[in-house]
Amino acid sequence: MSRWEIVKTPHILYSESERETIADKMVKTEEEWRRTLTPEEYRLLRQEGTEPAFSGKLWDTKEKGIYVCAGCENELFSSATKFDSGTGWPSFFRPISEHSVETKPDNRLFMRRTAVECSRCGGHLGHVFDDGPNPTGLRYCMNSGALHFKPAGKDGEG
Numbered sequence: 421m422s423r424w425e426i427v428k429t430p431h432i433l434y435s436e437s438e439r440e441t442i443a444d445k446m447v448k449t450e451e452e453w454r455r456t457l458t459p460e461e462y463r464l465l466r467q468e469g470t471e472p473a474f475s476g477k478l479w480d481t482k483e484k485g486i487y488v489c490a491g492c493e494n495e496l497f498s499s500a501t502k503f504d505s506g507t508g509w510p511s512f513f514r515p516i517s518e519h520s521v522e523t524k525p526d527n528r529l530f531m532r533r534t535a536v537e538c539s540r541c542g543g544h545l546g547h548v549f550d551d552g553p554n555p556t557g558l559r560y561c562m563n564s565g566a567l568h569f570k571p572a573g574k575d576g577e578g
């Protein structure tokens with residue numbers, strides 16, 4: 421089984437309510453992205469950049485809440501699935517829904533990796549590896565700068 425196939429997370433992991441229809445795609449020109457994103461967000465999301473380990477603002481966040489795409493606010497990950505990977509990047513064992521992210525092979529830098537991107541705007545978020553914890557065995561290794569954190573409300577869920 422290739423790494424590419426491994427990331428096709430079994431549907432059984434998702435509840436009925438999470439099986440939403442795919443959000444409308446957000447399509448912008450590169451000029452529009454340059455104007456609306458910070459230079460760092462543009463480098464990460466639109467140029468498939470990587471932030472240095474332990475440099476981002478979310479790798480050690482433990483609050484309850486939702487992580488959304490910095491480019492389009494698409495909901496991507498719940499704090500309930502975040503774990504301490506020791507890598508210095510925010511790490512999750514699964515996305516918030518099976519439609520929130522897409523994956524593609526990334527063979528840059530003489531490595532075979534699987535890139536993760538936002539299903540709504542196509543922004544590059546990070547990579548997924550097969551050395552994560554239960555229940556998926558996956559490690560979604562994300563750039564802090566590609567995400568915005570929305571803390572849960574007082575009566576909200578994380």
Ligand code: FE
Binds near residue numbers: 490539
């Ligand atoms: Fe997005």
